[in-house]
Amino acid sequence: MMTTVTSAATDHVEAGAVRPVLSIRDASLGYGDRLLWAGLDLDVAPGQFVAILGPNGSGKTSLLRAVLGTQPLTGGRIEILGEPVRRGHRLVGYVPQQHLADRGTPLRARDFLALGIDGDRFGPPLPSRGRRARVDAMLATVHAEAFADARIGSLSGGEQQRLRIGQALIGDSRLLLCDEPLISLDLNQQRSVSDLIDASRREPGRAVLMITHDVNPVLDMVDTVVYLANGKALVGSVDDVFTSEVLSDLYDTPVEVVRVRDRIVVVGLPDHAHEGHEHAPHGDGSRH
Ligand SMILES: Nc1ncnc2c1ncn2[C@@H]1O[C@H](COP(=O)(O)OP(=O)(O)OP(=O)(O)O)[C@@H](O)[C@H]1O
Numbered sequence: 001m002m003t004t005v006t007s008a009a010t011d012h013v014e015a016g017a018v019r020p021v022l023s024i025r026d027a028s029l030g031y032g033d034r035l036l037w038a039g040l041d042l043d044v045a046p047g048q049f050v051a052i053l054g055p056n057g058s059g060k061t062s063l064l065r066a067v068l069g070t071q072p073l074t075g076g077r078i079e080i081l082g083e084p085v086r087r088g089h090r091l092v093g094y095v096p097q098q099h100l101a102d103r104g105t106p107l108r109a110r111d112f113l114a115l116g117i118d119g120d121r122f123g124p125p126l127p128s129r130g131r132r133a134r135v136d137a138m139l140a141t142v143h144a145e146a147f148a149d150a151r152i153g154s155l156s157g158g159e160q161q162r163l164r165i166g167q168a169l170i171g172d173s174r175l176l177l178c179d180e181p182l183i184s185l186d187l188n189q190q191r192s193v194s195d196l197i198d199a200s201r202r203e204p205g206r207a208v209l210m211i212t213h214d215v216n217p218v219l220d221m222v223d224t225v226v227y228l229a230n231g232k233a234l235v236g237s238v239d240d241v242f243t244s245e246v247l248s249d250l251y252d253t254p255v256e257v258v259r260v261r262d263r264i265v266v267v268g269l270p271d272h273a274h275e276g277h278e279h280a281p282h283g284d285g286s287r288h
Contacts, residue, residue, distance in 0.1 A: 018045055019082060021175050021207040022067065027076030029062050035074065036062055040233045042226060044175070044207045049198065049221050052211045054228035055269070060211045061097070063228070064177050067209065068094060080175060093168030095178040101160060105153035109144055109163055110135050112152050116167035134170060142166035142196060158189025165196055176200055178210040182217055190217050197221075215242070216263050242266070 020043040028038035036059030044050055052060045065071035067078055069087040078085040080092060093116075101107070113135050139148050142162040147155055152163065161181055168176055178197060182190045198221045201208040212218060215225065215238065225241045227234040229250050234241050241247070242264050247255040256267045 020045055020079075021048075021081060021205070022209070023079040023082075024067075025077050025079075027066070027078060028074045029059055029066055029071070030074045035231060037228050037231060037233045038075070040076070040226070040235070042224075042235055044209065044224070046174075046205045046207055047201060048207045048223055049201050049218070050207070050209045050224045050226060051215055051218060051222040052209060052226045052228065053213070053215060058228040058230075060228055061179055063226070064094075064179055064209065064211060067175075067177060068092060090171060091174040093171065093173030093176045095161075095164045095168045095176070095181055097179045098157065098161060098164070098181070098183055100157060101153045101155075103153040105151060107152050108149050109152055109155070109159075110139060110148045112163050113138050113144075113166050113170055116170035138166045138170045141169070141200075143192070156189065158185050158193055161185065161189070161193050162196055165193070165200070169200055174205050174207070176206065176208045176210075178208065180211050180213065182212060182214075194218050194221065219262070219264065238264075 022042070022044040024040055024042040027040040029036050040063075042050070052063060054060055062071055066073050067080075067085060069085045069089060080089055114131060116138075117131060117134060136148075139145050142165060144159065144162055144166065147159060152160055155163070165176070165178070165181070168178075176197065181193055181197065185193060194217055197208055197210065198218075200206060210218070215222065219238065222238055225234070225236060225238055227241050227247075227250065230252060232250055234246065234250055236246075242257050244255060244257045247257055247266060251270055253270050254268060258265050258267065
């Protein structure tokens, strides 16, 4: 069952009378007899940054796949800009979980970005000058001019990740979906990638949905949290969701949320929720 901890997300949409980029109504998702989560309601307005959190196997990636239209819901509906979700939507950009390119991959950074334009199957082909200008503009946006002609296999994880975000954005997507974009990046790279994602949602009309196992690196960016656990889904602001009372209720066991030097530390998560779930599985928050 979904619990809306706060109505902040929907208020944003209603007060501004802007059409949500993404609208999810009474959605549930499961495989066979196993229900992952149910009753999820969420409106995402332009400019919103939504973090999807929860332990391994809680259904975070499945939720993104449902928004991508590649995974049918068990119940409910999802709309993108007022239209039913569909596979290959031109206005949805996707950065899947990171797999580093092989070192020998011959593709150059600029060609990798151009693949994002080719994905736009519905528009007429761009003349090559237009393509080049678009790629150059996106190279600048993702701060990749310095390695525009380098082979992507020779680039660092953070550089590759910035290019993947550029590829997802180059088709003028209105909704950017990112699956653990900060994983296996060092702190500097995490910052540059999260800053880039944050800047991209500030482009007119665009919003971001991002899976992260740790809210701390994006604490100052996120305005709405979707927390999936124990078959349930919570929606609310960081301050509303990350309280001892709310998470204890979600996990059905006493959980303590403390703030340590502007970081959120969750102590006492049940065993099954520990693996890969780093709001401080060990109570010290030091793995971030
Ligand atoms: N196509 C599928 N058919 C059956 N079960 C699936 C399918 N896809 C995922 N699952 C199962 O559903 C559960 C949720 O998977 P999902 O990848 O959505 O979780 P997640 O929260 O993203 O996990 P993680 O944090 O480990 O990436 C897992 O137990 C997974 O094995």
